Amino acid sequence: MSDNVFKIAVLPGDGIGPEVVAESIKILDAIGEAFQYTFKYQYGLMGADAIYKTGNPLPDETLAICRESDAVLFGAIGDPAFDNNPDAKVRPEQGLLKLRKELGLFANIRPLKTYASLIEKSPLKKEIIEGTDIQIFRELVSGIYFGEKFTEENGAYAYDVCRYSREDILPITHMAFKEAQRRRKKLTLIDKANVLDTSRLWRKIVQEAAAEYPDVQLDYMFVDNAAMQLILNPKQFDVILTENMFGDIISDEASVIGGSIGLLPSASVGKENALFEPIHGSYPQAKGKGIANPIASILSTAMMLDYLQLDQAADKLRESVEHAIENRYVTVDLKAEQPCSTTEVGSFIADYIKYSEKSYYNF
Numbered sequence: 001m002s003d004n005v006f007k008i009a010v011l012p013g014d015g016i017g018p019e020v021v022a023e024s025i026k027i028l029d030a031i032g033e034a035f036q037y038t039f040k041y042q043y044g045l046m047g048a049d050a051i052y053k054t055g056n057p058l059p060d061e062t063l064a065i066c067r068e069s070d071a072v073l074f075g076a077i078g079d080p081a082f083d084n085n086p087d088a089k090v091r092p093e094q095g096l097l098k099l100r101k102e103l104g105l106f107a108n109i110r111p112l113k114t115y116a117s118l119i120e121k122s123p124l125k126k127e128i129i130e131g132t133d134i135q136i137f138r139e140l141v142s143g144i145y146f147g148e149k150f151t152e153e154n155g156a157y158a159y160d161v162c163r164y165s166r167e168d169i170l171p172i173t174h175m176a177f178k179e180a181q182r183r184r185k186k187l188t189l190i191d192k193a194n195v196l197d198t199s200r201l202w203r204k205i206v207q208e209a210a211a212e213y214p215d216v217q218l219d220y221m222f223v224d225n226a227a228m229q230l231i232l233n234p235k236q237f238d239v240i241l242t243e244n245m246f247g248d249i250i251s252d253e254a255s256v257i258g259g260s261i262g263l264l265p266s267a268s269v270g271k272e273n274a275l276f277e278p279i280h281g282s283y284p285q286a287k288g289k290g291i292a293n294p295i296a297s298i299l300s301t302a303m304m305l306d307y308l309q310l311d312q313a314a315d316k317l318r319e320s321v322e323h324a325i326e327n328r329y330v331t332v333d334l335k336a337e338q339p340c341s342t343t344e345v346g347s348f349i350a351d352y353i354k355y356s357e358k359s360y361y362n363f
């Protein structure tokens, strides 16, 4: 990374991935213009698109581009042709899981907040969700997604092994405690320690680590109860720490509180690199229809600007997104009276960044 020049690996992927990433690039260019940054993009094949073109869901060239980059901007992978074929040995999802493992992206951070103009649009009552502000820390490169897996040749049985080590658990545990210290000083470990040995190991290690953070209130919640509590009383949560599969599931559920999964960004962070992607998938039903909400990808780009320590630019991007949402310049999933298309939302946000008052310069 040299002053004001940043190498960004761009992996659009499948389905709506290319559409929402295109809006993020449009906005990154607007940020570059407004703040005099240069973002150099290197595009890479990924997922089903990569399988169709190369036979590999994560080509070596794509991995090399990511390793050489300052950050990775990723869309989504996934294709019904593979979803509906349980016998497919090569799958798009393998590319994403391999990329996360190869880059050592052990911490997946999924922020969730509510917006005033969307509160009334939620299926949940205003008094329950208003003011919800949660950070989910999901372990991303271990657990059942990465364990030994086997299917008996005649389909008689199959298994997936969930395995965790202290080395898998500690790094993200410390990250989550430190984030709680910066926020409202509450950390909730979500697990299934009443049944699973792996969860009991999480609870033991997190309990040990807690001694280093006496200012943080630590509590525990079984994942089935947590799935209910997220809907009953989401404001009880500040920072959530959990293992891979539980985090995958509860973050999609939590997205309903914010108004749409099309709003939720994520950062996947390791020691030497980071990847930024919406929490949603390739939403194949919407491919090519211009109805996909690009804001989750755009807010993931804001998290990338945070990571690159471009704080003013990140703040301006978030201000621009809030301006679009509060002025109802949004896609159909947010129940807009006059829905905008994916590209209209992106252009509205990009124009606001370029032409709004210089509210972010300290003149």
Ligand SMILES: NC(=O)C1=CN([C@@H]2O[C@H](COP(=O)(O)OP(=O)(O)OC[C@H]3O[C@@H](n4cnc5c(N)ncnc54)[C@H](O)[C@@H]3O)[C@@H](O)[C@H]2O)C=CC1
Binding pocket: 016, 020, 075, 076, 077, 078, 079, 080, 083, 093, 096, 260, 261, 262, 277, 278, 279, 280, 281, 282, 283, 284, 285, 291, 292, 293, 294, 296, 333
């Ligand atoms: N990180 C990734 O690349 C992920 C990939 N996938 C893959 O995506 C494919 C589809 O999986 P699904 O379970 O249908 O998950 P999905 O997240 O693609 O879509 C689920 C539902 O969420 C809504 N949705 C998703 N993205 C949206 C957006 N940007 N704007 C508005 N609404 C949106 C739609 O109602 C959609 O039917 C599968 O192949 C799956 O493996 C799923 C999750 C994450």
Ligand SMILES: CC(C)CC(=O)C(=O)O
Binding pocket: 093, 096, 097, 248, 279
């Ligand atoms: C391939 C899946 C594990 C992707 C996903 O659902 C996620 O990361 O949220």
Ligand SMILES: [Mg+2]
Binding pocket: 248, 249, 252, 279
């Ligand atoms: Mg998921």
